[in-house]
Amino acid sequence: MVSSTSAKKQLWTTLEVPALRKKYYAESLGKAGGQKVAWCSNGVPSEILDAMDINAVYVENYATVCASKRLSSGFCRAGERAGFSQDVCGYARILMGYLLGGDDVPEAPYGGLAKPDFLVVNSYSCDSRVGWFATMSHTLNIPLYVIDSPYQPLGGCTEVANAVYTESQLEDFVHFLEQQTGTKLDRGKLREKVELARRANDIQVDIYDMRKAVPSPMGAGDAYTVVWPGMYMAGTKECDEFYERLRAEISERIEKKIGIVPEEKFRLLWSGLPLWYNMALLNYFEDFGGVVSIENLYFRYEKSLPSQHEDPLKDMAISSTLRRPYASDIEQRAQLTLEVIREYHVDGVILAYNPSCRMMYILQPELKNILDRHGIPNLSLECDMADERTYSEGQIKTRLDAFIERMLSRRGEGK
């Protein structure tokens, strides 16, 4: 269903994702009853769940699916009726609306989700997730497990203390899963999955590196879609093979100098969440020779460390305490953003201000201050990434046009 609001896909490999995702949700729905079902937040390691044959459903992704199919307002209204203020995360309101239902709630995409036996949330990115999952746990009357991750700002606690604590969290988590399923974790099987996941990570790091090329071989229009397998199918052969094909296609495009637009006049960085219900916005600049050549929300720029321990959990703990610069403090976010602007030859930044996503939203003005100090043109767009009702097409388009004007005139001056 290619509607005017989904982004134009330039790469063949990107077109494989919708089918992968459809199959993923269908399989999950099909397996319900056979396997234990866990509803998870982002940041919950799928390798462990897969190794224990647990059917993992990532509900944040499902919320973006609802939003991209333009169903968010119906679900959000139902969520708000249940006492969720409009302040809180759009994903949470969509999921609560989906759970609580009601006559005006739209038909759930992919036939809905498998009913969960328990919930798992990772505390690392925001208060919203833990609060939202605690509420779902109460509504569904099923257990909730919280994996706690240290915040790790620049100058924070020591690396060792963070890794030791994270490992204890993963051990506790495995113990919880063993209790829920009555089965034992096969660490050999987990090792296999961890190796596959590391390969997928390293290939994605290559891909990010390759996207520095001029002209941009792959823009954000494709990138926000191709990130999906790595987030939700990590540790599978299918996922590795997907990224191998993607890397091959990108290197071919670089060799043949195939860009996103015939003549690349200016390159943009999208900072923050895209508007899932209007991904076409990412292509808006292309008619004027502009490309959103990089986005730094899911940025991977560190290759996996070689395995140091016999126990895969220890390796996972160390790799998960690697820098998560974007989900951390302003200094690390600014550092990464300035690095990306330099290395990807970016001319301007779109700061997507999403009022209900605290993690993204709180730091954007300070990021803007830093970009202004560095003389980097930027545009702030303030609207919800999932709740369509906050989006005003006219107002956004006029501001984009003005920004494009500015980018083109800067280019004219040879800046």
Next chain:
Amino acid sequence: MERLMQVRSERHQVAREWKRQTGKKVIGVFCCDVPEELIYAAGMLPVRILGSHEEATEGDLHFPTNVCPYPKSCLDQALKGHYDYLDGVVVPNVCDMIRAMYGAWKLNAGIPYVHFLEVPQRISPHGVEFFRQALVQFQGLLEEISGNSISSESLRDAIDVYNRNRSLLREACELRGKRLLSGVELQEMVISSMLMPKEEHNQLMSLYLEEVRQRSPATDGVRIFISASMLDDTDFLELIEECGGSIVADDMPMGSRYFFHSVDSAEEPLLALAQRYLNRIPCPRKMLPQDRYHYIQETMAGFDVQGAIIHNLKACDCHLYEYPYLKEKLEAQGLPVLFFRGEETEAELETQRDDIEAFIEMLRG
């Protein structure tokens, strides 16, 4: 009581005066999760950083609109030079907005030391061990700032002084429940204790409680329980009591959460601090709604509460998510609930008066 109120209203002058007289240093603290005993044992004065009701004109340059107003107002006060006397600031890992204070104060506030304290977001034995290691690192920094070493004796003394303060505040809490002390008076006590040396506060509290015990209990007024995400002054409580409410129990960071549980003085000091400040501070960011409700039951027990008022600052996720659950539970036990999602501005107080008056009339029945 005037001295306590004066400490709050002229907190900046009081802190500057203390620094001049003692030549010692002052450390600013956010939230209840920072073990102040360590700062105290290093010979420095911990003070709670508070916002103000004035417009956050400077804060608005660094933070967007749809965020919790309290931390933004704190930064605004710093940017306006009101906190120039701070020798250091400690930011605990409590919520999205408080975490953001770490980067914001480091970049903009011009305070020599800004330290991030990794407080676990989940209560677990491993969490206590991790938090203890974070406290070891924190202790090292305090020794560096103060130039004093923190012996376990000085830490034990600090724990005793702080436990004494907590027991005095708990007694005041009892007297409030018996209607000898108003909700506003207790909050003045709690906030002032966060802004001055604890021994001095202990002396004043002993004197003051002596006088309160002689009072005869109030009889009018509807008995109210108040839960709030953050009220850093007494205006909202004053409004409730003006409307005929009598606050007999609370679940507030500037209230019972701050002093309800003592530190186990028999335990090794650092471990005791890690246990108390992780396991015994009932903050919704690390405590799930069922345990939070259990804590609220404890604070209400025996005070024959007639109605609950819940005040959450806007964009405070951890409290906003918990609210539907708490409302359902409180109403299920027969307690009507009045909810406000506020910003703590002057104008807003007036709009809340009618709702509170109507609520109290309804409770009077």
